[in-house]
Amino acid sequence: MTGGGQLPIASNADIVMVRQRVRTAAVESGFSLIDQTKVVTAASELARNALVYAGGGQVSIEIIDNTPRRGLRLEFRDEGPGIPDIAQALTDGWTTGGGLGLGLSGSRRLVDEFDLVSVPGEGTTVTVTKWAR
Numbered sequence: 641m642t643g644g645g646q647l648p649i650a651s652n653a654d655i656v657m658v659r660q661r662v663r664t665a666a667v668e669s670g671f672s673l674i675d676q677t678k679v680v681t682a683a684s685e686l687a688r689n690a691l692v693y694a695g696g697g698q699v700s701i702e703i704i705d706n707t708p709r710r711g712l713r714l715e716f717r718d719e720g721p722g723i724p725d726i727a728q729a730l731t732d733g734w735t736t737g738g739g740l741g742l743g744l745s746g747s748r749r750l751v752d753e754f755d756l757v758s759v760p761g762e763g764t765t766v767t768v769t770k771w772a773r
């Protein structure tokens with residue numbers, strides 16, 4: 641496994657940087673254009689969630705090279721208020737903000753592996769993996 645880096649998420653400019661770095665890592669991993677778009681979209685949604693709901697956080701981008709399989713693992717971490725009801729938060733249309741309520745559930749559909757751990761009052765970690773086809 642090689643590192644794609646760790647980035648802060650503290651502003652809209654950081655979300656743009658996350659999108660750029662994830663796209664670069666997806667290209668390096670041999671992702672199709674469709675899979676690049678899926679993983680970048682998921683990364684953008686998860687980074688925005690960290691910024692909007694937790695006041696910021698960080699993401700680590702890891703290129704996985706398990707020959708012959710290649711992929712990306714992204715881990716978003718924050719120290720925000722946490723998610724009290726994960727099942728509800730993963731329901732399409734449920735939101736605590738003014739959005740469409742598709743951020744977490746939509747991100748989950750765009751990747752191959754999705755793991756969410758949240759402790760109210762301590763923060764949230766979302767780890768997603770997308771494999772090149």
